[in-house]
Amino acid sequence: MTEGWERTPDRLAATAGAMLAALRERRPLVQCLTNHVVVGLTANVLLALGAAPAMVDIPREAGAFAAAADGVLVNLGTPSAERREAMREAAAGAERAGTPWVLDPVAIGALPVRTALAGELLAHRPAAVRGNASEVLALAGGGPGGRGVDATASAEAARAAAVGLARGRAGVVAVSGPEDLVTDGRTTIRVANGDPMLTRITGGGCALGAVVAAALAVRGEMPALDAVAAAHAIYGVAAERAARGAAGPGSFAVGLVDALAGLSPGDAAADARMRAEAAVG
Amino acid sequence: MTEGWERTPDRLAATAGAMLAALRERRPLVQCLTNHVVVGLTANVLLALGAAPAMVDIPREAGAFAAAADGVLVNLGTPSAERREAMREAAAGAERAGTPWVLDPVAIGALPVRTALAGELLAHRPAAVRGNASEVLALAGGGPGGRGVDATASAEAARAAAVGLARGRAGVVAVSGPEDLVTDGRTTIRVANGDPMLTRITGGGCALGAVVAAALAVRGEMPALDAVAAAHAIYGVAAERAARGAAGPGSFAVGLVDALAGLSPGDAAADARMRAEAAVG
């Protein structure tokens, strides 16, 4: 894909299929430093996609492992002192080794310890940031953050903040919402897949952060923007399938893992709903 | 409800419906400092009821958040040193701000670190205590506690201890068992809902503690006693529904979340089985 490549909806949808095929074939090793609420779901989501999760999150192990892993997720939920230290190690190790890493700034803004940490980690240049609108606004310095992991701001409200962050040091920035917004500061891809059920289970967004790390790990020549957007589309398509068969959020969470495992690249490409536009800051 | 209000079974059952309606409408923000075994289920149970869980459990974040949250759960399972410090902060922050908070004294009695902590936290005047009979006996100083989270004493054996605690500083005291016993030291409400399956999954009791915190957060003019009892009835009615469709404890846990999400206030009121009596210490 060259700079002049035109991102039509059909071509974008095809990247979702290509990405899923790459995940299944290359089985990336994805290190996750994430919160204890969602860690089990996150590992199962990665396994369902063919990736190999490794929850290496203690000091003196996290940094070296990040250099060897194919991708790294740093998620700021329940950030104990020891895990914060491991996160610093992992982000630095990933940066040094060129391992793509993803920052998920859970609930920053109102909560001081993680807000300070997020700013510090940003200096290690994540390949991508994924959060809800409140979190992206807070990361950009433009908002007070949300109530816990609740998105109290809309994705649209965070658009300018996301573009500004992406033009700065934060790589690709993805804002989850009814329609996801993914931007590299020049182009914005909107992903209309997903289901409200994702907001009714714990970890619906956090696990997506791990999928983004896996996608960046295997993107090859695919631009990071397209890889992150494809991760959102794959995850959203699986969520749609899971929601159709669910009796409630409990069975939805189970079905999401089943759907991710059963999804074919053709399915992902057929159901992906993405469109590109020039990024407006 | 005035002091002279008579708690007939029908009126009590109606409080279960009113409470579920209040949860769905007001969506309380419930902070949970809880153990890493059950934290995912706890978050999903709160989400299923319409509440917003926030697992803010580190020092320098927990105290201020407790002042802003609508309700707080402090559950003593797997109490690492850092989480113990956060629990002290949260209990103090909740007390200062008037946020109702719930103490779940998991496995105290035999285990010295958490037993000492439970005594210390009690000084911050929880709005409610929820535990099994062994734990309530241990908290009242009247028993050696159980084997882990196993209830080795019957709810009836803990009755006097519960009433004594409630008349002291522990607010409403709830003892889980085949029939739950909820008391404010003057009146005791017995809740006959629930299913033995709740004892065959991890977190069956711990998640109920979070529901109690959510109920206290939205009780308005409803007495705390009735709010805590209503939380037990709602949870127990959902458990009964889940047990009917379960092939075993794995599918029961999934079905419990589905049932909580699908339960209507009318269902809760129709199926609640509660009766009141004078508390005998």
Place this chain on the structure above:
Amino acid sequence: MTEGWERTPDRLAATAGAMLAALRERRPLVQCLTNHVVVGLTANVLLALGAAPAMVDIPREAGAFAAAADGVLVNLGTPSAERREAMREAAAGAERAGTPWVLDPVAIGALPVRTALAGELLAHRPAAVRGNASEVLALAGGGPGGRGVDATASAEAARAAAVGLARGRAGVVAVSGPEDLVTDGRTTIRVANGDPMLTRITGGGCALGAVVAAALAVRGEMPALDAVAAAHAIYGVAAERAARGAAGPGSFAVGLVDALAGLSPGDAAADARMRAEAAVG
């Protein structure tokens, strides 16, 4: 069973039935110090078998509890500093009291902190070690370990290492793989139960470590070798049943817990596929 007892396939299969009956009847209290990724599944697996899980994993509680518990699991995933200290206490407490304990050396080899800890804990003489081939090779000093919890070496490659470890200080050694290999250094039992789905969920191996601890807790006069092999067969038979009804790894994990809870001793004996051979180091 005497030394001269001949381990025919039929007699071995019968031990799986006898072991499941013992678990259901004696309900052992199993203390688990395990990682935060799989801790919920591990507790539910133990409950499904009739055991009582107790996740007591903090210093000043773990050691005394290990002396009182019927069995102990020490699993080295996500080993925070505080949990490492608790693991030292638990292993020492179990050794002193004669409580059988199981070491699961998750991802040792490449990761320095846990590799050093595994060597240290081995001095407290576990009744059994359970791991994949990479981990057993690393524990024996014969390999670099795997990528996270991935088994990159085959069970056969770890055979000599397992026998050598078992002849040393590590008690019974079990190597998980397409066919599990369980050895006491003199005899090796191969267990052909299980399903590849176990490798597609997080905790499939880790939860088995807890089942091994439960089996050692109730083995009575059954040799430790047979008890560990029986635990593998019971778990593997349940996995086969769960796999038949699963739509993917999400529903497999749910079904595994259901199957463990529903399995009868007769079912376990009928479906167990085990054979014994002289151990070759």
